[in-house]
Amino acid sequence: METQSFSISLPKNPSITVNLIPGHFTTNNAHTNNYLDVSVLKSNTAVARDVAREIAIPYLSTTLVDTIVCMEKMEVIGAYLAQELVQEGTSVINTGNIIHVISPLSNAYGNLVFPDSVTGRISGKNVLLLIATISSGRTLNGAMECIAYYGGKLAGISALYLASNVSVGAEIHPLFTSEDMPGYKLFPTSECQMCKSGQKLDAIISSEGYTRIE
């Protein structure tokens, strides 16, 4: 695994930067030639606040939001996003509203569920879905099914990264797309060129980060 990484900044706000770390990585359903590191965006509160401001823009004057559902450790950004959406402003549609920020659990069968005590935040509510990276669409589809199952009305989907080949029949607002990082590729495990050429796996990717394989 190489130690060199490449930074990609958001043109309209260069403080928002993600890193690509080259290597041979596996997720639970695919292999990739880079680790897309968005952790600073999620955990550095100053950056997360800037990210939330950018994410809020398409919804500020148009979209009622009762609940923000966070996937993949997006809760810090979710909290700042709620703050952005309820700010004072003549064209701000959610001014003064209360927005809840919640995350589903994964049950023993791998399905996303909400405890009974919080389903009232979803049922009949306008739900904005916040997700870190959309590469295969699998996590996104699971989250959309979960929100529909509990009777939520999907008000919008925002992501830090969206692969351009993903289509779910709903509009997605990404900060970065695969056009911003042409070298970054995800492969079905059976079609991974690095595996075919005998290159050993470097690390396992989870929503928390990556873990090296010794």
Ligand SMILES: [Zn+2]
């Ligand atoms: Zn591989």
